[in-house]
Amino acid sequence: MEYISNDQLKLLIQIQEKDSYISEIVDKQKTIPDILASIKGNLDKAQAELSNANQEYDKASKDRRDLEGELKSTEDKIRKLKERIPEIKKNTEYHALLKEITVFEKEKSDIEEKILILLEKLDTLKDVKSKEEHTVKEEETKFLEKKGKIEADFNHLSNNLKELESQKASLSALIDTKILAEYNRLIHTRRGLAVVSIQNEHCLGCHIRIPPQIFSEIRKNDKIISCLSCQRILYWKPA
Numbered sequence: 001m002e003y004i005s006n007d008q009l010k011l012l013i014q015i016q017e018k019d020s021y022i023s024e025i026v027d028k029q030k031t032i033p034d035i036l037a038s039i040k041g042n043l044d045k046a047q048a049e050l051s052n053a054n055q056e057y058d059k060a061s062k063d064r065r066d067l068e069g070e071l072k073s074t075e076d077k078i079r080k081l082k083e084r085i086p087e088i089k090k091n092t093e094y095h096a097l098l099k100e101i102t103v104f105e106k107e108k109s110d111i112e113e114k115i116l117i118l119l120e121k122l123d124t125l126k127d128v129k130s131k132e133e134h135t136v137k138e139e140e141t142k143f144l145e146k147k148g149k150i151e152a153d154f155n156h157l158s159n160n161l162k163e164l165e166s167q168k169a170s171l172s173a174l175i176d177t178k179i180l181a182e183y184n185r186l187i188h189t190r191r192g193l194a195v196v197s198i199q200n201e202h203c204l205g206c207h208i209r210i211p212p213q214i215f216s217e218i219r220k221n222d223k224i225i226s227c228l229s230c231q232r233i234l235y236w237k238p239a
């Protein structure tokens with residue numbers, strides 16, 4: 001037990017208050033990246049869906065180009081076969097040629113039907129694409145709005161932090177260096193809590209019961225009395 005003036009104990013209590021606020025703010029700031037990641041979830045999902053829609057649309061467009069190529073080559077074959085008609089003399093050759101043309105005409109009509117189906121699909125995919133683009137824009141706006149608020153909160157907390165640090169520095173300058181060193185040691189070894197009040201004759205740091213004789217000493221609030229169990233500095237706060 002070390003006798004100190006009432007002012008020194010008051011200062012310690014105030015410094016502890018500042019430190020508790022500081023660690024609260026630091027903890028809050030640490031959660032911000034997770035909060036940002038969680039509010040980005042909807043935007044990420046919308047972007048992934050848009051990318052899928054784009055891929056599907058591009059694939060269907062490529063299929064359409066391929067089929068149009070096939071259609072052109074089939075049409076060329078039919079045209080070349082038809083060009084041969086005037087040169088044909090024999091009836092059997094003529095029928096064979098017509099049969100060949102019919103096969104390619106059927107092929108041509110199959111390709112045309114496939115192209116029609118694909119054109120309908122492309123229309124639908126185009127709608128899906130523009131719907132997803134719209135969703136992405138909406139989610140982007142929402143995300144940026146929330147992000148802006150979170151960043152403003154973060155800046156507000158940072159300003160509070162600076163203010164608290166400077167108040168703590170001013171208070172610390174008034175404290176006896178040995179007492180301050182002990183305080184800092186406890187802050188680091190006792191999870192940020194070096195000075196605690198007692199409640200119902202119990203230490204609020206470790207909840208052990210304070211013996212009656214020590215309790216009456218603590219009530220005077222005029223010396224540093226450490227908890228026998230957790231070594232935190234104890235003080236009396238009248239209800």
Ligand SMILES: [Zn+2]
Pocket residue numbers: 203204205206207208227228229230231232
């Ligand atoms: Zn204790």
